[in-house]
Amino acid sequence: xxxxxxxxxxxxxxxxxxxxxxxxxxxxxxxxxxxxxxxxxxxxxxxxxxxxxxxxxxxxxxxxxxxxxxxxxxxxxxxxxxxxxxxxxxxxxxxxxxxxxxxxxxxxxxxxxxxxxxxxxxxxxxxxxxxxxxxxxxxxxxxxxxxxxxxxxxxxxxxxxxxxxxxxxxxxxxxxxxxxxxxxxxxxxxxxxxxxxxxxxxxxxxxxxxxxxxxxxxxxxxxxxxxxxxxxxxxxxxxxxxxxxxxxxxxxxxxxxxxxxxxxxxxxxxxxxxxxxxxxxxxxxxxxxxxxxxxxxxxxxxxxxxxxxxxxxxxxxxxxxxxxxxxxxxxxxxxxxxxxxxxxxxxxxxxxxxxxxxxxxxxxxxxxxxxxxxxxxxxxxxxxxxxxxxxxxxxxxxxxxxxxxxxxxxxxxxxxxxxxxxxxxxxxxxxxxxxxxxxxxxxxxxxxxxxxxxxxxxxxxxxxxxxxxxxxxxxxxxxxxxxxxxxxxxxxxxxxxxxxxxxxxxxxxxxxxxxxxxxxxxxxxxxxxxxxxxxxxxxxxxxxxxxxxxxxxxxxxxxxxxxxxxxxxxxxxxxxxxxxxxxxxxxxxxxxxxxxxxxxxxxxxxxxxx
RNA sequence: GGGGGCGUAGCGAAGCUGGUUAUCGCGCCGGCCUGUCAAGCCGGAGAUCGCGGGUUCAAUCCCCGUCGCUCCCGCCA
Numbered sequence: 001x002x003x004x005x006x007x008x009x010x011x012x013x014x015x016x017x018x019x020x021x022x023x024x025x026x027x028x029x030x031x032x033x034x035x036x037x038x039x040x041x042x043x044x045x046x047x048x049x050x051x052x053x054x055x056x057x058x059x060x061x062x063x064x065x066x067x068x069x070x071x072x073x074x075x076x077x078x079x080x081x082x083x084x085x086x087x088x089x090x091x092x093x094x095x096x097x098x099x100x101x102x103x104x105x106x107x108x109x110x111x112x113x114x115x116x117x118x119x120x121x122x123x124x125x126x127x128x129x130x131x132x133x134x135x136x137x138x139x140x141x142x143x144x145x146x147x148x149x150x151x152x153x154x155x156x157x158x159x160x161x162x163x164x165x166x167x168x169x170x171x172x173x174x175x176x177x178x179x180x181x182x183x184x185x186x187x188x189x190x191x192x193x194x195x196x197x198x199x200x201x202x203x204x205x206x207x208x209x210x211x212x213x214x215x216x217x218x219x220x221x222x223x224x225x226x227x228x229x230x231x232x233x234x235x236x237x238x239x240x241x242x243x244x245x246x247x248x249x250x251x252x253x254x255x256x257x258x259x260x261x262x263x264x265x266x267x268x269x270x271x272x273x274x275x276x277x278x279x280x281x282x283x284x285x286x287x288x289x290x291x292x293x294x295x296x297x298x299x300x301x302x303x304x305x306x307x308x309x310x311x312x313x314x315x316x317x318x319x320x321x322x323x324x325x326x327x328x329x330x331x332x333x334x335x336x337x338x339x340x341x342x343x344x345x346x347x348x349x350x351x352x353x354x355x356x357x358x359x360x361x362x363x364x365x366x367x368x369x370x371x372x373x374x375x376x377x378x379x380x381x382x383x384x385x386x387x388x389x390x391x392x393x394x395x396x397x398x399x400x401x402x403x404x405x406x407x408x409x410x411x412x413x414x415x416x417x418x419x420x421x422x423x424x425x426x427x428x429x430x431x432x433x434x435x436x437x438x439x440x441x442x443x444x445x446x447x448x449x450x451x452x453x454x455x456x457x458x459x460x461x462x463x464x465x466x467x468x469x470x471x472x473x474x475x476x477x478x479x480x481x482x483x484x485x486x487x488x489x490x491x492x493x494x495x496x497x498x499x500x501x502x503x504x505x506x507x508x509x510x511x512x513x514x515x516x517x518x519x520x521x522x523x524x525x526x527x528x529x530x531x532x533x534x535x536x537x538x539x540x541x542x543x544x545x546x547x548x549x550x551x552x553x554x555x556x557x558x559x560x561x562x563x564x565x566x567x568x569x570x571x572x573x574x575x576x577x578x579x580x581x582x583x584x585x586x587x588x589x590x591x592x593x594x595x596x597x598x599x600x601x602x603x604x605x606x607x608x609x610x
Numbered sequence: 611g612g613g614g615g616c617g618u619a620g621c622g623a624a625g626c627u628g629g630u631u632a633u634c635g636c637g638c639c640g641g642c643c644u645g646u647c648a649a650g651c652c653g654g655a656g657a658u659c660g661c662g663g664g665u666u667c668a669a670u671c672c673c674c675g676u677c678g679c680u681c682c683c684g685c686c687a
Contacts (some may be wrong), residue, residue: 033644052644086647112621119622123679223686363683368623470687
């Protein structure tokens with residue numbers, strides 16, 4: 001009994017017609033004389049009725065049905081009387097009166113119930129992923145992901161981009177994340193690497209004249225997983241020639257505008273807010289701030305001098321020493337910092353709640369978090385009380401007005417000899433407050449560009465400069481002359497796209513000048529011979545008329561995750577790995593036969609047990 | 611490498627300061643029921659309290675170890 005229609009198709013207009021449905025028993029309600037089966041497939045759910053006047057044979061089959069049996073039903077479409085219409089169901093105006101039911105396959109007792117949102121533990125959901133994927137939630141998210149991918153291709157191709165595939169067996173290149181390696185059978189001791197991204201290939205495609213390239217590309221990084229990170233993930237990889245930064249940003253704004261409109265019906269602003277990296281860190285304490293709420297951090301240093309708070313004074317004084325030391329290395333963005341966050345109307349926070357906020361700061365290396373409450377004296381004048389207020393008695397009025405605080409507000413303070421730590425730690429507090437206070441509506445989408453990232457970062461462990469992004473990033477023009485003498489001050493032509501506190505895309509304008517590339521290699525201590533060996537093909541390609549170019553790579557998993565209102569990309573990946581990079585369903589990774597190892601010229605050295 | 615949390619029936623949870631028969635909801639099995647749509651009502655089965663050891667008259671509960679999962683820090687150009 002092959003289906004004539006799917007389970008979401010029938011409407012009142014079909015009343016009187018015969019139809020055959022195939023699907024799974026979603027629910028069953030047996031009333032003795034009459035019974036109902038909700039039959040489900042990918043398209044919807046249709047109510048099947050076995051009427052009281054049905055044959056005994058039909059009733060006997062209906063009685064056998066259990067959850068998730070795969071069945072075929074033939075019957076007549078009947079319009080439901082008004083009182084029996086189910087307005088919550090897409091097909092709620094009709095039902096199929098069964099004349100024949102065939103059990104295609106039976107289903108054993110389920111390990112968990114298949115509902116809209118399964119409440120089973122993730123471990124179990126992943127082990128029985130084929131069942132979990134039947135749930136309404138997973139079905140919706142897989143559809144959304146499909147729709148997003150389609151909308152991406154639709155837009156990119158309409159804008160003149162070519163989708164070009166690049167290899168997944170590539171040469172291992174230095175820096176960045178650990179590579180997943182594939183041993184070579186034909187060349188003992190040699191390996192392919194799986195790409196961390198198609199970076200080098202897309203740049204070479206620019207040299208080849210494909211001036212608008214994109215690819216929905218699988219990427220692999222052998223690093224520990226997180227809610228928003230999997231060992232394998234998907235990027236919308238994009239590269240363009242003869243463009244400047246703003247061309248890339250505008251192109252992405254167009255793409256996302258189309259994707260959100262087409263798939264969610266959500267209109268995005270034509271242009272996204274822009275923040276410099278320094279602003280993002282100073283105002284929001286993060287390079288991926290959640291802008292669904294404002295609550296900016298403020299500089300508290302001006303109020304420290306007149307106060308009697310020695311801990312804060314020390315932080316700034318030690319920070320001064322830190323700054324001088326950093327300046328000797330060329331780093332200008334160093335020194336101590338004291339940052340304040342005014343939380344409107346939260347002077348009623350309990351000690352416990354404040355302690356929890358402090359704990360959030362401490363995760364990011366803050367030594368502690370001070371706090372004060374703003375109250376009003378009998379004359380109605382704002383005053384400070386509680387916590388660290390006694391240290392600021394002398395300049396309380398000044399401080400309150402300077403911070404723009406009002407009676408009833410809570411003031412949170414973090415100080416550190418490293419300004420970056422003060423910023424990031426208080427930023428974590430801001431972020432926690434946003435969640436606690438219900439400012440993080442998953443249906444609100446606040447995009448922002450973070451631009452002007454530092455080009456180089458000082459590597460404390462190896463006592464050398466590293467590139468903050470990657471070695472092919474174009475240093476902004478105005479720094480080219482001073483780049484070698486003062487790497488710390490150089491800004492790269494780098495940009496991140498941030499959405500609701502997640503880094504959604506990262507990109508840059510690339511170096512197309514071999515001489516400039518050599519200078520960057522030199523600054524990060526990348527030996528020319530080594531560079532030649534690892535990237536020779538790229539530098540060689542660039543000798544043949546490389547165009548100026550740049551690109552970006554939005555993460556598809558994170559995008560769909562945020563669009564679906566989820567907080568883990570596992571929810572939008574059909575078969576994800578768990579947090580230990582294992583697939584519980586098929587038990588991958590697994591051991592292989594000795595024969596396979598022999599063919600690959602491999603022997604295993606197991607770690608010694610402690 | 612480090613930190614927080616979790617592990618009790620098929621699933622999700624409760625179990626106070628250690629005390630006799632380990633509780634609840636869903637699911638499952640049986641029965642009743644002619645309009646439900648998370649159907650309802652009655653009855654029933656189902657637990658090595660992750661595993662190992664210790665303390666104790668007595669351990670799901672306390673201690674040590676171990677395994678698994680989860681979130682986070684580090685890491686992720």
